[in-house]
Amino acid sequence: MASISFKNVRKTYDNGVEVVKGFHLDVADKEFIVLVGASGCGKSTTLRMIAGLEDITSGELWIGDKLVNNIPPKDRDIAMVFQSYALYPHMTVYDNMAFALKLAGESKAVIDEKVKEAAEILGLTPYLDRKPKALSGGQRQRVALGRAMVRKPAVFLLDEPLSNLDAKLRTEMRSQLAHLHKKLETTFVYVTHDQTEAMTLGTRIVVMNAGIIQQVDTPRNLYTKPVNKFVAGFIGSPTMNFSNALVAEKEDGLYLEFEGHSVKLNAEKTKALKDGGYVGKEVIFGIRPEDVYEDEDVVKAGLEEKRVIEAEVDMYELLGSDVILYYYVGENKFTAIVNPATPTRTGDTTHFAFDVDRMHIFDKDTEVTICH
Amino acid sequence: MKKQKSAVDTVWSFVLAVASVLYMYPIVMILFNSFKQERAISTGTAFQLPTAETFAGIEHYINAVNSKGFLQSLGYSFLITITSVGAILLFCSMCSWYITRVKGFVSNGLYMLFAFSMVVPFQMVMFTLSQTADQLKLNKPWNIWIIYLGFGAGLATFMFAGFMKSIPLEVEEASMIDGCSPLQTYFMIVMPMLKPTMVSVGILEAMWVWNDYLLPTLVLDIKKYKTIPMLIQYFRGSYGRVEMGPMMACIMLTIIPIVIIYLLGQKHIIKGVAAGAVKG
Numbered sequence: 285m286a287s288i289s290f291k292n293v294r295k296t297y298d299n300g301v302e303v304v305k306g307f308h309l310d311v312a313d314k315e316f317i318v319l320v321g322a323s324g325c326g327k328s329t330t331l332r333m334i335a336g337l338e339d340i341t342s343g344e345l346w347i348g349d350k351l352v353n354n355i356p357p358k359d360r361d362i363a364m365v366f367q368s369y370a371l372y373p374h375m376t377v378y379d380n381m382a383f384a385l386k387l388a389g390e391s392k393a394v395i396d397e398k399v400k401e402a403a404e405i406l407g408l409t410p411y412l413d414r415k416p417k418a419l420s421g422g423q424r425q426r427v428a429l430g431r432a433m434v435r436k437p438a439v440f441l442l443d444e445p446l447s448n449l450d451a452k453l454r455t456e457m458r459s460q461l462a463h464l465h466k467k468l469e470t471t472f473v474y475v476t477h478d479q480t481e482a483m484t485l486g487t488r489i490v491v492m493n494a495g496i497i498q499q500v501d502t503p504r505n506l507y508t509k510p511v512n513k514f515v516a517g518f519i520g521s522p523t524m525n526f527s528n529a530l531v532a533e534k535e536d537g538l539y540l541e542f543e544g545h546s547v548k549l550n551a552e553k554t555k556a557l558k559d560g561g562y563v564g565k566e567v568i569f570g571i572r573p574e575d576v577y578e579d580e581d582v583v584k585a586g587l588e589e590k591r592v593i594e595a596e597v598d599m600y601e602l603l604g605s606d607v608i609l610y611y612y613v614g615e616n617k618f619t620a621i622v623n624p625a626t627p628t629r630t631g632d633t634t635h636f637a638f639d640v641d642r643m644h645i646f647d648k649d650t651e652v653t654i655c656h
Numbered sequence: 657m658k659k660q661k662s663a664v665d666t667v668w669s670f671v672l673a674v675a676s677v678l679y680m681y682p683i684v685m686i687l688f689n690s691f692k693q694e695r696a697i698s699t700g701t702a703f704q705l706p707t708a709e710t711f712a713g714i715e716h717y718i719n720a721v722n723s724k725g726f727l728q729s730l731g732y733s734f735l736i737t738i739t740s741v742g743a744i745l746l747f748c749s750m751c752s753w754y755i756t757r758v759k760g761f762v763s764n765g766l767y768m769l770f771a772f773s774m775v776v777p778f779q780m781v782m783f784t785l786s787q788t789a790d791q792l793k794l795n796k797p798w799n800i801w802i803i804y805l806g807f808g809a810g811l812a813t814f815m816f817a818g819f820m821k822s823i824p825l826e827v828e829e830a831s832m833i834d835g836c837s838p839l840q841t842y843f844m845i846v847m848p849m850l851k852p853t854m855v856s857v858g859i860l861e862a863m864w865v866w867n868d869y870l871l872p873t874l875v876l877d878i879k880k881y882k883t884i885p886m887l888i889q890y891f892r893g894s895y896g897r898v899e900m901g902p903m904m905a906c907i908m909l910t911i912i913p914i915v916i917i918y919l920l921g922q923k924h925i926i927k928g929v930a931a932g933a934v935k936g
Contacts, residue, residue, distance in 0.1 A: 357832045
């Protein structure tokens with residue numbers, strides 16, 4: 285069991301490209317931390333630095349009370365599950381799982397006990413004599429997990445382990461991973477670009493962009509209280525709708541004016557914008573698709589008429605439990621998740637209203653959140 | 657369309673059948689003549705099947721084995737082939753592992769050097785080689801493998817490097833995390849995965865070393881050490897006299913080991929040669 289601590293860790297490749305820039309992070313013991321971000325943001329590199337597969341250019345990396353900057357992977361007490369599983373193709377499932385224990389000089393009886401125990405937990409007992417090529421993707425993934433499990437490492441590293449599985453299996457394995465974390469009570473560091481995995485698995489999530497940590501927080505806080513426009517846009521699917529708007533003061537309060545529309549702000553947001561000196565200035569506002577109401581739902585939601593905008597539906601998408609409507613607000617393409625019973629279809633003109641209480645407002649220059 | 661394809665297949669089958677006959681004919685002829693009496697080989701009947709009159713039984717085989725130190729030469733050929741092929745497989749696979757995994761000026765330069773060595777004809781270096789081999793005392797059957805390693809390294813490294821690129825780096829990284837040292841990673845993970853390429857490179861190199869006449873003739877002390885291809889030459893006596901029967905029997909006997917090796921490993925040849933050609 286171990287905590288992980290990054291102290292101003294940087295990684296620069298030989299070609300001068302800096303992929304991780306001043307990384308500060310403390311991962312508590314037994315925590316399930318998820319690194320998310322777009323491709324090339326440095327999340328896998330960060331994980332590989334913990335594993336010892338990438339050198340650290342500067343800074344300090346601690347696992348438990350040990351500075352591991354120059355410690356080889358085998359001495360870090362870690363186990364890693366790779367995106368491609370990285371099973372040894374010439375070995376059986378049993379040998380794959382037993383390999384690390386054999387190298388560690390464990391007795392045959394101990395190896396046998398540990399491998400069989402892990403195989404039982406992962407449902408791999410019937411496949412122990414098979415080679416990896418005779419297994420399905422899900423089974424291979426479980427072997428990779430088993431290989432890591434048998435060593436009882438202090439830190440479990442997982443690099444997009446579910447990305448090669450189909451959607452159904454991915455959901456199944458996701459819950460297995462959550463159970464495994466509870467059972468093993470070990471620190472998990474998980475890299476993914478799939479925000480559903482991040483939101484469902486992580487006790488905390490680290491959102492990264494261009495090698496810099498944007499926000500470290502619980503899944504709920506990331507969703508409801510993003511610290512900047514990047515996090516707000518990255519977390520949530522479909523993504524948050526954004527538009528530039530002018531903060532205008534009228535007799536009855538503050539309004540956001542954008543693309544010929546005007547939306548009245550609530551008292552909380554009015555105060556935040558006034559305190560920040562944003563009156564008369566341009567800001568960016570963001571609204572999640574599920575916080576946009578359509579037509580009769582506008583009335584049901586008790587939203588004021590002044591918050592209503594009229595738009596033509598550009599595309600209608602039925603997802604089963606929901607409908608996504610795509611429409612334009614000026615040049616910006618917006619989405620709304622609405623009641624599946626809606627009669628609105630592509631080409632229809634309808635009314636949308638934003639739930640101002642759930643609107644996010646960002647500084648136009650720094651893109652930092654002004655208020656949620 | 658299907659009809660056209662079947663016509664093309666028929667033509668190809670015919671062409672390949674003719675090619676097979678052309679390739680097989682000399683071997684079959686040697687086989688038949690190895691069972692004929694001497695006079696029947698050296699006259700116009702050389703191209704005929706053995707008859708009751710010309711059939712010599714296994715007399716030539718007995719002569720070949722009993723005369724001119726056949727068994728000793730066979731031993732030398734085996735020794736040279738096994739040590740050379742073993743060294744080529746071990747060192748060249750390790751070298752290609754380095755070239756493939758360690759990117760840089762040195763590894764790129766090495767790779768180019770190996771590729772270049774394949775296009776240098778042996779005749780260009782053979783005289784300087786024989787002198788160098790003498791100076792370095794590499795003229796014994798038990799150390800000539802060093803020279804074979806040098807000449808075989810180009811093709812072997814080229815083939816190994818091609819396959820090595822198709823091995824996911826993550827497998828090696830996983831072994832490092834599991835506790836392997838670099839040598840353990842090589843011998844316990846990489847080498848077993850190289851098996852198809854090992855077999856195909858091994859067969860190609862074994863065929864070359866086993867059948868090689870020129871290099872051992874130039875390097876070895878021919879009075880003391882004769883490999884099988886050198887021994888066959890000694891069935892040609894003075895004044896142009898050739899012991900055709902024992903020579904052909906000897907050729908047939910020397911073909912057998914390499915044919916057995918080839919048949920045992922042939923399924924790996926295509927796998928090994930094509931490995932790394934496409935992303936798996």
